[in-house]
Amino acid sequence: MPNSYDDPFKEEKMKKLSEKEHIIWKGEMLKKDEENISPQDAILVLNFEKNKIPNYIGGATFLEIYTAWRLNKKIFFYNPLPNCSFTDELIAMQPIILNGDLSRIK
């Protein structure tokens, strides 16, 4: 599960603490991707609409996808790829698009 799954407002709390604390915390979170993804066989990206962008993926999720790709893991997308500044890189990582059908995960 994602880094802040058990404490979904952790990032907001860190932001309130101080800008510096938030930056350091977020920087360390980014380094945890390999540790989290390495023991797994695949990742599933739940990409839903956010900020009025269909199938949205944010920067941190993009980095998790990249880590999975770098470690030669399977990458599943719940919905099609978003149209954004890194669509080309996402295509290059050859994800499997499920179009909402989780039964296709093998």
Add this chain to the structure above:
Amino acid sequence: MKIVICGSMHHSKEMRKAKKILEEKGFEVEVPKNTEYYADETLPLESKHESTKNKIEGDLFKKYFEKIKEGDLFKKYFEKIKEGDSILVVNLEKHEIQNYIGGNTFLEMAFAHILDKPIYLQNPIPEILYKDEIIAMQPIILNGDLSRIK
């Protein structure tokens, strides 16, 4: 001291310029494959591995084949980053975004960050979707002054 230069091939001339400046200062410098050819304009713009509408709208098989090749290409550059001591991101205007950093360059920065390598940004952080993550990588912003690289 080995520095790996990252950035869009649209800025190959500036990358070449940065390489020359740093080499004169005694650094060993790595630039992306074919930088010289793009800087000299002996390779056409379409052959750059860039985010372009044309590529996305092209034939499906060809598109995937190109993307797979691109994947190989950026995997190789990550090895260069691993061997380097730091990275320098040449970030200039592109797509009407000041100090642009593309998806591929963003990934290279993340790789350097994971490996605790210093990340130098030639210009300030752009207003872009992944700005917060770039801030979290705590890059050293040079404001164009390459002499600040140690």
